[in-house]
Each structure stands twice: as structure tokens, then as C-alpha cells.
Amino acid sequence: AQKELETLREKDTATSDGHRITLSANIEFTNELPQVAQSGAEGVGLFRTEFYLLNGGEMPDEHQQEKVYTEVAKAMNPHLTIVRTLDAGGDKISAEPLSSPEPNPFLGWRGVRVSLTRTALFKEQLRGVLRASTAGKLGVMFPMISGIAEVLAAKELLKESMDELHREGVPFDENIQVGVMIEIPSAAVMADEIAKEVDFLSIGTNDLIQYTVAVDRVNPYVANLYKPTHPAVFRLMDMTVRAAKDNGIWTGVCGEMAAQLLLTPLLVGLGVDELSVGPHMVPSIKKAVRSLSQAECAEMMQQVLKMRTSPDIAEISKNMAYRHY
Numbered sequence: 001a002q003k004e005l006e007t008l009r010e011k012d013t014a015t016s017d018g019h020r021i022t023l024s025a026n027i028e029f030t031n032e033l034p035q036v037a038q039s040g041a042e043g044v045g046l047f048r049t050e051f052y053l054l055n056g057g058e059m060p061d062e063h064q065q066e067k068v069y070t071e072v073a074k075a076m077n078p079h080l081t082i083v084r085t086l087d088a089g090g091d092k093i094s095a096e097p098l099s100s101p102e103p104n105p106f107l108g109w110r111g112v113r114v115s116l117t118r119t120a121l122f123k124e125q126l127r128g129v130l131r132a133s134t135a136g137k138l139g140v141m142f143p144m145i146s147g148i149a150e151v152l153a154a155k156e157l158l159k160e161s162m163d164e165l166h167r168e169g170v171p172f173d174e175n176i177q178v179g180v181m182i183e184i185p186s187a188a189v190m191a192d193e194i195a196k197e198v199d200f201l202s203i204g205t206n207d208l209i210q211y212t213v214a215v216d217r218v219n220p221y222v223a224n225l226y227k228p229t230h231p232a233v234f235r236l237m238d239m240t241v242r243a244a245k246d247n248g249i250w251t252g253v254c255g256e257m258a259a260q261l262l263l264t265p266l267l268v269g270l271g272v273d274e275l276s277v278g279p280h281m282v283p284s285i286k287k288a289v290r291s292l293s294q295a296e297c298a299e300m301m302q303q304v305l306k307m308r309t310s311p312d313i314a315e316i317s318k319n320m321a322y323r324h325y
């Protein structure tokens with residue numbers, strides 16, 4: 001089986017009927033890069049930077065950040081690396097000590113909300129990414145977007161950062177891909193508008209599920225209610241993918257759902273363009289995608305979008321998976 005997975009590395013990630021999907025990896029640290037290369041991933045779909053930026057000491061400055069992003073961009077070249085800007089707060093490390101603890105951190109000062117209030121820190125990161133963008137192919141992505149205003153505000157700060165580098169004569173990729181995470185239901189609902197402002201959407205199912213069904217993703221008391229296959233989640237994901245297609249941009253999935261083999265038929269059926277998973281899951285997800293027919297999965301999705309319960313959706317996907325791999 002190991003050997004089979006190794007021969008897979010050289011093969012395309014495409015369904016049996018020729019629908020190509022970019023299969024990339026999620027990373028948190030640069031020491032994962034050898035494993036990513038080994039896995040056959042086509043780039044990094046999610047570089048979670050909060051672990052690097054908030055490791056206890058002082059936050060790295062733009063030049064230190066440039067080094068790290070350059071390292072990733074070089075290692076992945078010619079493939080795309082998507083740097084997600086700081087996603088502090090929620091269940092993750094907090095950006096700074098707060099004068100009073102937040103009663104509901106998941107509904108609180110998190111992700112791009114922090115970046116849009118601490119704009120100097122945010123721009124430091126953006127300039128670090130831009131400086132590194134000539135070393136390979138970099139994209140930048142904003143987490144915890146709830147609507148169009150945050151997209152515009154984040155893009156404005158990106159533009160300011162670009163203008164500053166221009167004035168300093170620092171070269172960077174003028175066409176760097178800019179995307180947002182769709183992980184809050186309001187963003188999925190507004191995806192048709194958001195898609196007009198960005199180059200890609202990446203669905204963060206971990207948070208999208210938690211916010212859709214109002215179940216804290218780390219609370220054991222309600223873990224049984226955290227349902228990845230809840231019909232509402234698929235309706236929101238379908239809205240997102242269709243909004244992207246209508247606007248000629250691509251959609252990825254970088255939440256855990258992308259790495260769940262029994263749910264791969266659903267993501268293929270939605271017609272997503274990219275899946276980003278932990279490096280160790282790359283070979284088996286590739287194998288699953290290669291054995292599925294996109295047309296058959298899309299037909300299944302038509303049924304899924306009419307289903308009423310989570311077990312029904314889990315069941316139809318599992319059956320498809322078992323039939324093919």
C-alpha cells in the first residue's frame with residue numbers, strides 16, 4: 001500500500017472523468033516543508049501563521065517574516081503558497097493580553113478583526129508577504145471575514161502596503177493572488193458579492209460548521225452536535241462555489257473536511273477546484289479523487305442539496321466512497 005501511495009505522487013489529481021483538482025497542503029511551521037514535498041502536494045493551500053507569529057516572544061518584524069515566507073515560497077515554487085494572515089483569538093493564541101477576558105472568544109476579537117484594529121502589525125505582515133512574493137508564487141488570504149466591508153478594508157491596507165514598497169523601490173508581485181476564507185455563514189451568504197473583490201475563496205469548514213450550527217468546535221459537551229454533514233453546511237458551501245464560478249474565480253476547501261475520506265465525494269460533487277489537507281493525508285485524498293467521477297458526484301450533490309438530515313448526507317457520501325475506493 002505504501003508503494004502504491006508513492007507511485008501516486010507523480011500522478012495528477014483528477015477525477016476518472018478528467019476533472020482536475022489542485023491538492024495542496026496545510027502547514028503551520030516551515031519544518032513541515034520536506035514532508036509537504038514528499039507528499040506530492042501541489043503547493044500550500046493554508047499556511048497558518050499565528051503559531052509562527054505568536055510563539056511567546058516578540059512578534060517577528062517584516063524582514064524576519066519575509067525570510068520565512070521566502071523559504072516557503074522557494075520550497076513550493078512553481079506551486080502556489082497561500083499565506084493566511086494572523087488568525088489570533090478564538091481557540092487560538094491571543095494577539096495580546098486583554099483587559100477583561102472575552103465572554104465568547106469564538107464570537108469575539110479574532111482573525112481579521114484583530115488585523116483591522118492593529119493595522120500596523122497587519123501591514124507589517126502584508127509587507128513581509130509582498131517582499132517575499134518575488135521568490136516564488138505567493139497568495140495572501142484573510143481569515144474570519146464576515147462581509148464585504150472587511151474585505152474592502154483589508155484590501156485597502158494591502159494597497160497601502162504595496163504603495164509603501166513602491167516608494168521604497170522594493171520589488172514584489174503586483175498580481176499576487178488575494179483571497180478570503182469563507183468560514184462564517186454571513187460570508188457564504190454574501191459570497192456572490194465577495195467573489196467580485198478577490199481572486200479566490202477558501203472554505204474553512206472547521207469554523208463554518210461551528211458557526212452554522214452554533215456548536216463550539218472544541219466543547220466536548222456539544223461535540224455530538226458538531227455535524228460536518230449538516231444540510232445547511234452543504235447549502236452554504238454550494239452557494240460559495242457557485243458564486244465563485246459565476247465570477248470566474250476558484251474555490252478551495254482548507255478545513256478538516258477536505259481530509260475526510262468519506263466526505264471527498266461531496267466536495268468533488270460541489271465542484272471545488274482545490275483541496276488543502278495535512279501533508280500526511282495528501283496521498284489518500286489523491287487516490288480517492290482519482291477513483292471518483294465528477295459527473296457522478298455532481299449528480300449525487302443534486303440529491304444532497306435536497307436532503308434534510310446529516311445522517312442521510314453522510315450515508316450517501318459513504319456509499320459512493322465505498323463503491324469507488
Ligand code: PEP
Binds near residue numbers: 183
Ligand atoms: C477552518 O476554520 O476550517 C480553518 C481551516 O481554519 P482554522 O482551523 O485555522 O480556524
Ligand code: MG
Binds near residue numbers: 206
Ligand atoms: Mg478557521
